[in-house]
Amino acid sequence: xxRRRSPEPYLWLLFSAGGVLSALLMPILVLLFGVVIPLGWIxxxxxxxxxxxxRNPITRIVLFALCALSLCHWAHRFRYTLYDGLxxxxxxxxxxxxxxxxxxxxxxxxxxxLFVSL
Amino acid sequence: MTDRPEYTEFHxxxxxxxxxxYWWLRRRSYLAFILRELSSVFVAWFVLYLxxxxxxxxxxxxxxxxxxxxxATPWLLAVNLMAFVFIAFHAVTWFNLAxxxxxxxxxxxxxxxxxxxxxIHLGWIVLSVLVIWLVMGR
Numbered sequence: 001x002x003r004r005r006s007p008e009p010y011l012w013l014l015f016s017a018g019g020v021l022s023a024l025l026m027p028i029l030v031l032l033f034g035v036v037i038p039l040g041w042i043x044x045x046x047x048x049x050x051x052x053x054x055r056n057p058i059t060r061i062v063l064f065a066l067c068a069l070s071l072c073h074w075a076h077r078f079r080y081t082l083y084d085g086l087x088x089x090x091x092x093x094x095x096x097x098x099x100x101x102x103x104x105x106x107x108x109x110x111x112x113x114l115f116v117s118l
Numbered sequence: 119m120t121d122r123p124e125y126t127e128f129h130x131x132x133x134x135x136x137x138x139x140y141w142w143l144r145r146r147s148y149l150a151f152i153l154r155e156l157s158s159v160f161v162a163w164f165v166l167y168l169x170x171x172x173x174x175x176x177x178x179x180x181x182x183x184x185x186x187x188x189x190a191t192p193w194l195l196a197v198n199l200m201a202f203v204f205i206a207f208h209a210v211t212w213f214n215l216a217x218x219x220x221x222x223x224x225x226x227x228x229x230x231x232x233x234x235x236x237x238i239h240l241g242w243i244v245l246s247v248l249v250i251w252l253v254m255g256r
Contacts, residue, residue, distance in 0.1 A: 033168075
């Protein structure tokens with residue numbers, strides 16, 4: 001009898017990788033672009049400088065990994081927030097499809113924005 | 119003996135206590151757990167925000183200017199401030215848990231937990247300074 005393999009370990013791996021990457025990079029990024037620059041405490045980087053930085057291949061790869069893995073992190077955690085936190089169990093399949101679907105579509109969009117249209 | 123068991127008047131009832139939807143309000147540790155889980159919503163929000171920034175920068179200087187003006191609107195500032203609090207909470211709790219997952223051995227002896235946590239925090243600070251330098255300092 002063939003044992004059915006659960007995809008859970010792989011999903012957990014993606015969740016974990018996204019957790020590490022978002023924990024390392026997001027606090028400073030959200031502080032800079034979400035709080036400090038909008039408040040005018042420091043002047044925003046010039047358009048040319050920022051474009052140059054974003055077009056650097058390493059920046060593109062790091063930001064793509066950050067976006068894709070963070071979305072996997074969100075999908076996993078949010079699914080269990082609904083399951084354990086709000087105890088929505090009857091819609092479990094739908095929630096799983098919706099969460100990972102959003103993560104996949106978001107990753108494709110991130111890839112398009114970072115590697116194609118930029 | 120018959121195949122069909124007779125019904126008794128006292129049918130057993132399973133003990134299945136109903137759990138309240140708000141079970142996580144009962145204890146501080148439960149609340150911390152659910153807040154940590156909710157931090158993922160802000161992680162996803164920031165991915166969206168970052169991609170909007172990337173898209174604006176890609177469209178040109180005018181679109182970038184428009185994004186900066188939009189980011190300074192009060193409600194968006196409030197959302198991002200909350201996002202910062204939740205993401206920082208996620209980061210700190212994540213790093214503090216890391217020694218549970220990583221076992222480092224040096225010369226046959228296990229490295230102490232707080233040393234692992236301290237070195238991760240140090241790496242975090244170095245990386246943050248690098249990001250600041252890349253974005254602002256050139």
